[in-house]
Amino acid sequence: MTASLQILQKYWKHDTFRAPQEEIINTVLAGNDTFALLPTSGGKSVCFQVPAMVLEGICIVVSPLIALIKDQVQNLQKKNIKAIALLGGISQNEIIELLDNCQFGDYKFLYLSPERLQQDWIIDRLKQLPVNLIAVDEAHCISQWGHDFRPSYLKIGQLKTHFPKVPFLALTASATNRVEKDIINNLKLENPKIFRKSFARDNLAFHVIKTEDKFYKINQILKKNTQPSIIYVRNRKACVENTNRLTALGISSTYFHGGLSSKEKETNMSLWMQNKVQVIVATNAFGMGIDKPDVKTVIHIQLPENLENYYQEAGRAGRNNQKAFGILLISPGDIKTAKQQFLSVLPDKNFLKETYIKLNNYFQIAYGEGFGEQFSFNLNHFCTQYKFPVLKTYNALQFLDRQGIITLQNEFSEKVNLQFITPSKEILRYMSLNPHNEEIVTTILRTYSGIFELETQINTTLVAKKAKSTEENVLKVITHLHENNYINLHIQNNDSSITFNEAREDALTINRVAKFLENQNELKTDQLRQVVNYASTDKCKSKLLLEYFDEKNIKNCGICSFCITKNKDKKTYIELIEKILQLLKNTNLTSREIENQLSTTSEDTIFAIQTLLENDKIAINSYNQYYLK
Structure with a gap:
């Protein structure tokens, strides 16, 4: 048995690797730079976590997704694997302490965001670590043609000069050929071994369903398929x-969005993960690191922004290899609405500059100042x-966040400030x-000198970790104090915060990133065009997705909405059309009324109605009723 397989069985409790995980791991262990494209549910994290456990030293993992970093670090810690993360909101002293732990504490994984690599002193500290592997997750962010480009990712390529003998592993779940080439060039990968797993999901049926009443259709779908489901919506209110x-x-259902507290997220997630509710209604804040194999149906109520995100979100269905559905519901006005939502709200250079200047004015930041300052932020009040x-x-x-100019934190957070107001002997x-309560109180006193003299902001997550407790217990103790x-306490809840990563320079700042903005707007326009093409083109839906990701010579899947309709007996449709014409002789009817009276499916009903409309046999009135012409 190989060392890799022993690690997999010991820590991950799996008997075998999925293809092509083992090949990727062996390539990394041989010291090769590697590019791996593994679609959603492909098991990307195992590809760097296992070889890092086999090799002596520590693995550096670069990822832009804070939620995913937290999730992976927690999962590793649960396996008694020493992992640590350098996230935002911690002081330089705390970072130094964490890096000391990495250097002297036998840690196996150090997770950090690409923005951290813009700090030279952190690079100097990383050079002192016994690095065995550098893994770049969400590597499409390094490409200007990737759907979430971040210039800060370009800094990662500079690590090659500091770690010339350390293998690099670039991982992504969505990349076209153009993006792949960009990743390899920008990361300076040397003769990389390339692995591209097909995006084909033989068990996942992609359906585009046209309906005038989306919720009526959702009710039908969920009552027919009662297994766990996800419904993706646009905003928190819709959740x-x-x-x-x-x-x-x-x-039975619950919801998930970025405005919930950590406790609310955990509670709602647990209800769904443990099958205590059938459905979780979520924004795109939900999904990273979620591995629930028995999801039967993923429904999108609105057109997605791009096919990369849609494929990943729909792909959370059917990970147990059982038949599953990725369903996109569209109404007649959806394409026009999507263009208004996604294209008309793209900022140009002038608007970006005005927003940046007003943002600095809003927080009273003078020209040349503001670096490192953090503020609670209410978007509606600002607008x-x-x-x-x-x-x-x-x-x-x-956009300013992706450029690293600011850090926009949308997750619910609590800012905790306190000061001890009684003598130390009373404490x-x-x-x-x-x-x-002693361990938590002692940890606060040791970590924050001067807390008797001044009101001090404390990091409850850090205190919990040092005290070997939970954040919930820390909050209970300080509330009791x-x-x-014994203390003055101020807890400020906010669902957003902004950190300024650069000193204010107005036009100089915006001019530097204007070209990136222009490229981004072009890319987003093209991405929406591809989404509209997917939704409206009469072609195998799986084939359309695979062609988007540059796969060739693809056969029709046979199970998507197009293939099912195509395979229907033409005689059946002729009979249905005749029945609809008979019904409309008596009265005007909506599509739902026709569907109910004929006991047919909405897909068949709409197909027959479209045929009649195209042949000018019927028309529709202002009440959404069809009538004979």
């Missing part, structure tokens, strides 16, 4: 509204004050009376 509507129909359109402003801020007395008048 709550659709969950309430499902509950009213007797379909109201300056009369900015919300979506366009949000896109501008997201000692408190700890003797409350010995179960406050209630008993």
Whole structure:
């Protein structure tokens, strides 16, 4: 048995690798630079985690997804594998302490965001580590033609000069040939071994369903397929509204979005993961690191922004290799709406500059200042004050975030400030009376000098880790201290924060990134065109997706909405069309009324109605009723 397989069985409890995981791992162990394209559910993390465990030393993992970093670090720690992450919101002293742990504490994994590599002193500290592998996750971000390009990723290629003998592994779940070449060039990979797993999912049926009443169709789908399901919606409000509507129909459900607290996210996620509810309604904040194999159906209510995200989100269905469905529901006005939502809200250079200047003014940051400063942020208040359109402003801020100019944190967070207001001897007395709280109180006092003199912001996550406790327990202890008048405590809840990563330079800052903005807008326009093509073209849906990812010589899947319709007996449709014409002789009817009276499917009904409309046999009135012409 190979060392890799022993590691897999010991820590991951799997008997065998999925193809092509073992080949990738062997290539990395042989010291080769490697590019691996593994679609959603392909098991990317194992490809760097296993070889890193086999080799002596520590693996550096670069990823832009904070939620995914947290998830992977927690999962490794649960396996008693020493892993650590350099995330935002921690001081330089805390970073130094974490890097000391990596250097002297026998850690196996160090996760960090690409922005960290822009700090030269961190690079100097990384050079002192016994690095055995550098893994670049979400590697499409390094390409200007990737759907989430970040210039900060370009810094990763510089690590090649510092670690010339260390293998690099670039991983992504979505990349065209053009993006692949860009990744290899920008990371400076030397004669890389390339692995591309097909995007084909033989068990996953991609359906595009045209319907005038999406919720009626959702109800039909979920009552027919009662296994775990995901419904993707555009915003937080839609999460709550659709969950309430499902509950009213007797379909158990919960929701997930970036505005929930960590505890709420964990609670709602657990309900769904443990099959206590059938459906989780979510924004695209949901999904990273989620591995639930028995998802039967993934439904998108609106057109997605691009096919990369759609494929990944729909691909969360059917990971147990059982028949599953990725369903896109579209109504007649959806394409026009999508163009308004995605294209009309793209910021140009002038709007980006105005947003950046007003953002600095909003926080009273002077020219040449602001570096490293962090503020709580309310997008609606900011837009109201300056009369900015919300979506366009949000896109501008997201672009500034991707360029590394600011860090926009959308997840719910709690800012905790406290000051001890009683003498130290009283604190000692408190700890003797409350010995179960002693470790947390001692950790706070050791970590934050001056906390008796000044109100100090504390990092509850760090305190919990040092005290070998949980963040929930830390909050309980400080609340108890406050209630008993040992401390002054201020907890500020916010669902967004902004950190300025550069000093304010106005035009100089925006001019530097203007070309990237132009490229991004061109790319987003083309991506939406591809989505519209997928939704509206009469062609095998699986084939359309695979062709988008540059796969050739593809056969029709036989199970998507197009293939099923194509394979239907023409005689059946002729009979259905005749029945519809008979019904409409008596009265005007909506498509749902026709469907109910004839006990047929909405797909068949709409196909027959479209045929009649195209042949000018029927028309539709202002009440969405069809009538004979």
